[in-house]
Amino acid sequence: MKIFLLVLCLWGCCLAQGIWMPLTSFASGGFKNSPAKVGAPSVFMSCEFLRGMEALGCGAGGEFLIQSKRIYFYSIYEQMDSLYRQVYSELDFSYGWKTLVLGGAYGYSMEWSPGLAKWSRHRYKGGVSLVFENAYVEAFMEGWMSDFEKTWEGALGAGVYLGNLGLAYGQWDGSGFFLGNRIAWKFLTVETSYQFPDFGVGFRVVFSLGKWEPSGSYGFSSGKWSWFGIGGVRKI
DSSP states (O other): OHHHHHHHHHTSSBOGGGOBOOOOSSSOOBTTSOSOOOOOOEEEEEEEEEETTTEEEEEEEEEEEETTEEEEEEEEEEEETTTEEEEEEEEEEEEEETTEEEEEEEEEEEEEETTTEEEEEEEEEEEEEEEOSSEEEEEEEEEEESSSOEEEEEEEEEEEEOGGGOEEEEEEOSSOEEEEEEEEOSSEEEEEEEEETTTEEEEEEEEOBTTEEEEEEEEEETTTEEEEEEEEEEEO
């Protein structure tokens, strides 16, 4: 699963074992991150392929603003060989007041092994962020709930704008560090992400074509897996 978390950090806002999310105004958001975010209205889609595990993930979603309120949703489909299938959907809500942003989310996962078994899980998230002009800090908790699983975990993150050097951000989830950097020019954005201690590197290139932002990515982790993906964002 670490490889997917690196994927998420790389895209600046991503999610679940596959689908990329649109760039928000600070750091990464989506499947492994706080729902307490500042919004960037858009719709988006993405597909990725994880080599070495023969996993494919595709999905789509949207993000909308109503004054100081943000609504964010997405759904993904993932498969791994002929052994595993998953459909996951999540709805996020956040509210901002001055520098404070509060958010919560609910996700529902349907999973099955073809011809063998099927099951479902519920996911809950809550987070808080402090967003300043050139920096942010955030913290969040998330939990999975089902008949066979009740787990909770959290993470801390921070980011800072470095002028011409772009946005640098990081996250610690108790088991590893994720560091990233995003540099944007007029028509091109380049993002890199690094994972420790299970080392991984990811690269993403985004082209800015008016309201459209097509993108491509590639990465690897500890020589075991590599992935590549394509995606697109349509600003609203």
